[in-house]
Amino acid sequence: RTPWCNAPIKHFDHVVQHSRGGPTSEANSAGRCAGCNQTKEQNGWEERVVDRGGRHTIEITTPVGATYTSTAPPLPGTPR
Numbered sequence: 001r002t003p004w005c006n007a008p009i010k011h012f013d014h015v016v017q018h019s020r021g022g023p024t025s026e027a028n029s030a031g032r033c034a035g036c037n038q039t040k041e042q043n044g045w046e047e048r049v050v051d052r053g054g055r056h057t058i059e060i061t062t063p064v065g066a067t068y069t070s071t072a073p074p075l076p077g078t079p080r
Helices: 034-039
Strands: 011-014 029-032 046-050 057-061 067-071
Touching (some): 029 034
């Protein structure tokens, strides 16, 4: 789910970390490679779920303030 990463998903993780009060829920979940999961745990990284009126979308803010959005791909067998 990290926009610049094409590695396979290895971790099923919280978008807002549990240690920061993020709930364990479907809406607050995302699949990640191990490296992206460990990186987002470092100071200065923030993520949140945003409502885009459709597929699950997260907003990622890096320690330098750059913001990226990531929208989940469509489920298999559904139109894009």
